[in-house]
Amino acid sequence: MSTFTPTDPSGWILPDNLKLFSWWVNITRRSERIGKYFRTKQSAPQPCSKNYSLRWSVRPTLISKLLLISYQRSSRIDRFPPYTLLSSAATFIAVERNFLAAHWSKNIEAEKHSKKQKERNVTTQVSVNELKQFLSHVLERRKLIKVIYQRENALGKKKIQRKLRIKRIQNKDISKRNTNHLRKQAKQNFTDEGDQLFQMGIKILQQSKSQKQKAQAYVFFAKAADMGNMKAMEKMADALLFGNFGMQNITAAIQLYESLAKEGSYKAQNALGFLSSYGIGMEYNQAKALIYYTFGSAGGSMMSQMILGYRYLSGINVLQNCEVALNHYKKVADYIADKLEKSEGIPVEKVRLTERPENLSSNSEILDWDIYQYYKFLAERGDVQIQVSLGQLHLIGRKGLDQDYYKALYYFLKAAKAGSANAMAFIGKMYLEGNAAAPQNNATAFKYFSMAASKGNAIGLHGLGLLYFYGKGVPVNYAEALKYFQRAAEKGWPNAQFQLGFMYYSGSGVWKDYKLAFKYFYLASQSGQPLAIYYLAEMYATGTGVLRSCRTAVELYKGVCELGHWAEKFLTAYFAYKDGDIDSSLVQYALLAEMGYEVAQSNSAFILESKKAKILEKEKMYPMALLLWNRAAIQGNAFARVKIGDYHYYGYGTKKDYQTAATHYSIAVDKYHSAQAMFNLAYMYEHGLGIAKDIHLARRLYDMAAQTSPDAHIPVFFALMKLETMHLLRDILFFNQFTMRWKWMKLDNTLGPYWDLFVIGLIVAVLVFLLRNHYG
Numbered sequence: 001m002s003t004f005t006p007t008d009p010s011g012w013i014l015p016d017n018l019k020l021f022s023w024w025v026n027i028t029r030r031s032e033r034i035g036k037y038f039r040t041k042q043s044a045p046q047p048c049s050k051n052y053s054l055r056w057s058v059r060p061t062l063i064s065k066l067l068l069i070s071y072q073r074s075s076r077i078d079r080f081p082p083y084t085l086l087s088s089a090a091t092f093i094a095v096e097r098n099f100l101a102a103h104w105s106k107n108i109e110a111e112k113h114s115k116k117q118k119e120r121n122v123t124t125q126v127s128v129n130e131l132k133q134f135l136s137h138v139l140e141r142r143k144l145i146k147v148i149y150q151r152e153n154a155l156g157k158k159k160i161q162r163k164l165r166i167k168r169i170q171n172k173d174i175s176k177r178n179t180n181h182l183r184k185q186a187k188q189n190f191t192d193e194g195d196q197l198f199q200m201g202i203k204i205l206q207q208s209k210s211q212k213q214k215a216q217a218y219v220f221f222a223k224a225a226d227m228g229n230m231k232a233m234e235k236m237a238d239a240l241l242f243g244n245f246g247m248q249n250i251t252a253a254i255q256l257y258e259s260l261a262k263e264g265s266y267k268a269q270n271a272l273g274f275l276s277s278y279g280i281g282m283e284y285n286q287a288k289a290l291i292y293y294t295f296g297s298a299g300g301s302m303m304s305q306m307i308l309g310y311r312y313l314s315g316i317n318v319l320q321n322c323e324v325a326l327n328h329y330k331k332v333a334d335y336i337a338d339k340l341e342k343s344e345g346i347p348v349e350k351v352r353l354t355e356r357p358e359n360l361s362s363n364s365e366i367l368d369w370d371i372y373q374y375y376k377f378l379a380e381r382g383d384v385q386i387q388v389s390l391g392q393l394h395l396i397g398r399k400g401l402d403q404d405y406y407k408a409l410y411y412f413l414k415a416a417k418a419g420s421a422n423a424m425a426f427i428g429k430m431y432l433e434g435n436a437a438a439p440q441n442n443a444t445a446f447k448y449f450s451m452a453a454s455k456g457n458a459i460g461l462h463g464l465g466l467l468y469f470y471g472k473g474v475p476v477n478y479a480e481a482l483k484y485f486q487r488a489a490e491k492g493w494p495n496a497q498f499q500l501g502f503m504y505y506s507g508s509g510v511w512k513d514y515k516l517a518f519k520y521f522y523l524a525s526q527s528g529q530p531l532a533i534y535y536l537a538e539m540y541a542t543g544t545g546v547l548r549s550c551r552t553a554v555e556l557y558k559g560v561c562e563l564g565h566w567a568e569k570f571l572t573a574y575f576a577y578k579d580g581d582i583d584s585s586l587v588q589y590a591l592l593a594e595m596g597y598e599v600a601q602s603n604s605a606f607i608l609e610s611k612k613a614k615i616l617e618k619e620k621m622y623p624m625a626l627l628l629w630n631r632a633a634i635q636g637n638a639f640a641r642v643k644i645g646d647y648h649y650y651g652y653g654t655k656k657d658y659q660t661a662a663t664h665y666s667i668a669v670d671k672y673h674s675a676q677a678m679f680n681l682a683y684m685y686e687h688g689l690g691i692a693k694d695i696h697l698a699r700r701l702y703d704m705a706a707q708t709s710p711d712a713h714i715p716v717f718f719a720l721m722k723l724e725t726m727h728l729l730r731d732i733l734f735f736n737q738f739t740m741r742w743k744w745m746k747l748d749n750t751l752g753p754y755w756d757l758f759v760i761g762l763i764v765a766v767l768v769f770l771l772r773n774h775y776g
Contacts, residue, residue, distance in 0.1 A: 110330045194227030201232070214246045216583070233260055234267045241271060242569075243576070250281040250587075250615060261292075266299030273304065274591055278624065281617050296312035297328070303334050303595060306561050310596030313554055314634065322550040326541060329557035336560050337534045348567040349399060350599040351574045353606045354639055372401070379411060387415040388422050395426065405437035416448075419658030425452035432463065432472070442473030453484070458493035461485075465499060469508070478509020489520070494527035498535075505535060514545025525556075534560045562597060570600070582612045593628055601632040602640050609652070622653030631665075638672030645680065649689075658690025669701075675709035676703075679716065686723060698723065 039762065201220030208214045217238055224232035233256060239245070240253035255274065260268035273292030275282045290311075295303030310329030312321045378386045390412035397403030397441030409430060415423035427438070428448030433442025446467055452460025465484030468477045482503060488496030501520030504513045518539060524532035537556035540549045558766045573588035605628035607613055608621045625649050632640035645664035648657045662684050666679030682701030685694045699720065706716040 033595040039071040040664045081357065194224040194229035194232065197224035197227070198229050198232045201235070211245065218245065230260065230263065230265060234265060237268065237271065242588055243581060246581070248584055254281050264299065266296045266301040266304065269299065270296035270301045273307070274594055276593060278590055279620065280587065280590070290317060295391040302332050302335055302564065303566060306595045309558070313558070314631070322554060325558070326550055326554050329554055329561055330541065331538065332561040332564070333534055333557040335529060336564055340530050340563070348563060348570060350570050350597070351575065352599055379414070382418070384415045384418045384420050387411045388420055388426070391415065391426060395430070405435045409437045421452045421457035422459060424448045425457050425463060428452065428460065428463045432466065442467065446473050458488045458491035458496065461488035462493050462496040462499070465496065469499070478503070482509060494524040494529040494532070497524035498529050498532040501532060501535065514539070516544045528562055530560055558596065564591070566595070570621045577607070583605060583615045585616065586613045593631070598632050598637055601628045602637055605629045605632065605640070605643070622647070638668055638674045641668040641672065642674055642677050642680070645677065658684065662690040673708055675705040675712045678705035678708065679712060679719070683719070695723070695727065
């Protein structure tokens with residue numbers, strides 16, 4: 001038996017070895033009924049004393065403390081399992097309750113019993129509600145877990161299905177990739193073969209000298225085009241459009257250009273713009289042409305850039321804007337200047353078809369074959385001047401001759417052996433630049449330049465200056481270069497003048513001096529030095545050293561742009577015209593005219609008014625010719641100005657307008673001193689057509705025409721003879737004004753408005769008859 005010792009003055013005693021666990025708080029919570037009993041007793045009115053009531057309110061706390069203290073002091077925890085402690089605690093509380101109840105009355109006991117019963121009912125109800133809530137919560141969680149589980153299962157199945165699909169797709173993709181790879185490989189091989197064929201065609205075209213060899217190059221282009229090579233397709237489309245080797249087919253060319261344009265070919269877009277602007281094989285549509293040119297220029301077409309520059313300069317279907325034109329022309333000029341600095345400039349021979357046929361056959365721009373053979377004969381006989389001239393022609397390919405470095409070196413060597421300083425200088429130039437016949441060699445170049453310079457040759461002096469300026473074969477020495485350039489410039493060599501201007505412009509070896517740079521650039525430009533013209537344009541465009549002038553800069557840039565490789569079409573167009581291929585010649589001249597070449601504009605108009613072309617409808621030829629004559633006249637062509645007057649006088653492509661015709665003739669007379677315009681204007685003054693009749697002014701203009709041009713002597717002689725004869729007849733026979741006017745009207749009605757021409761013809765016939773009788 002365990003012993004009991006008092007631990008509290010209130011009379012509470014505890015077992016000596018009682019131990020409680022750390023979860024005693026949970027035990028007291030489970031004994032909720034006991035705790036509520038104490039609270040009820042405390043809150044209810046009691047008959048006992050205040051101290052006794054206080055003891056009741058304190059005892060649960062004391063019980064807890066005492067039990068905890070006993071638990072902490074005990075060392076034998078295993079002797080009191082949890083259920084033993086619970087039962088001991090419940091027994092202890094019951095004994096205490098009986099002890100207290102013995103001191104109360106029966107009424108208080110009954111009240112206590114009833115309240116206790118109520119507490120039990122409330123506790124039971126609360127516990128049941130909590131249990132229901134707990135069970136419902138558990139059910140909800142189970143349902144939620146079940147739903148989550150089902151969803152996870154569904155997601156797992158979907159993942160598995162997706163993996164299977166991905167595997168199937170990957171398998172399919174692998175097969176497709178293999179197939180696509182094979183196709184790409186075959187296409188790449190096909191493309192590579194097309195590129196090889198195209199390069200072979202280009203090589204043949206560059207090395208060929210005869211038309212047959214060039215035609216063979218286009219066979220390779222055709223094969224490469226069939227394999228989808230875009231550049232070859234562009235070559236074939238150009239050949240079909242321009243009629244190279246007699247294969248002109250504008251319809252096929254348009255179809256090919258349209259397919260190329262869809263693939264982004266800027267050359268095709270430029271060509272479609274050109275065809276739309278003239279209505280050749282397509283609808284005449286200037287707005288559409290402008291769109292094509294815009295896309296072509298954005299793609300990098302220098303020709304489209306040049307066309308847009310000319311349109312904005314002249315205000316053709318766009319608002320005239322010098323700054324926009326400057327922007328377009330500068331891009332092309334930069335490209336051309338870069339080529340010129342690399343000695344890749346293209347010589348341009350511009351033949352005017354408006355010249356007389358006898359002059360065309362011996363045109364100074366094109367060297368006739370017979371004349372060339374005669375020059376060769378003279379060169380072989382030892383004519384040094386002819387040797388140098390033929391060497392120069394072959395060196396750069398001028399006057400219709402092909403560029404041939406071997407022939408050029410051959411003639412220069414023959415002339416140099418004879419002591420020609422020019423020939424020595426040109427040999428040095430060939431070795432300085434390097435080519436197939438004379439590989440680049442600075443030492444050899446220095447040798448020949450020195451030989452020429454020792455004889456005071458300007459080209460040789462300039463060559464030595466270049467060697468010292470760029471340090472080729474010798475150390476860079478700007479002072480020596482400046483000295484040689486100055487000596488060559490004093491002798492009038494334009495390339496040396498340009499080099500001096502460049503040194504002062506860039507400050508190479510000298511202080512920058514824009515005034516001196518402008519001076520030398522201007523001197524060189526007067527001889528047509530293209531790079532000097534380019535740098536003058538740069539100075540005017542930026543206002544460097546001179547007052548800025550957009551118009552002047554654009555005009556100078558335009559001159560540089562016209563040295564582009566596209567100017568080769570002047571020769572091919574001229575030879576096509578001589579061979580009778582009018583359509584091919586017209587298409588090439590028309591494209592150059594669209595780019596702003598004044599010579600091409602007048603040549604195109606000349607071909608159109610002859611009505612020999614078949615690519616345009618006849619009713620469109622005169623209006624188009626008038627348009628081109630007008631563009632050429634704006635650029636300073638006097639003959640075109642006279643032609644515009646003729647078109648308005650006769651009503652070609654427009655309504656008859658004598659007043660407008662007289663205006664254009666007057667411009668040609670005042671600005672260009674055109675003998676033809678003087679004669680026409682005198683005739684209009686004589687008859688009062690579009691202007692007031694003035695016989696004295698007519699006589700004066702006839703005399704001026706005869707003085708201006710020897711070719712006008714005979715027409716002026718007959719015109720004056722007719723004028724004086726008619727004046728005499730009027731004075732003798734038609735003294736009455738009414739009678740004169742009636743007779744004059746009668747002559748017009750009987751013989752027509754041009755009866756005076758019949759009179760001139762009659763006078764000529766009489767003179768010829770008298771002369772034959774006199775010398776017969």
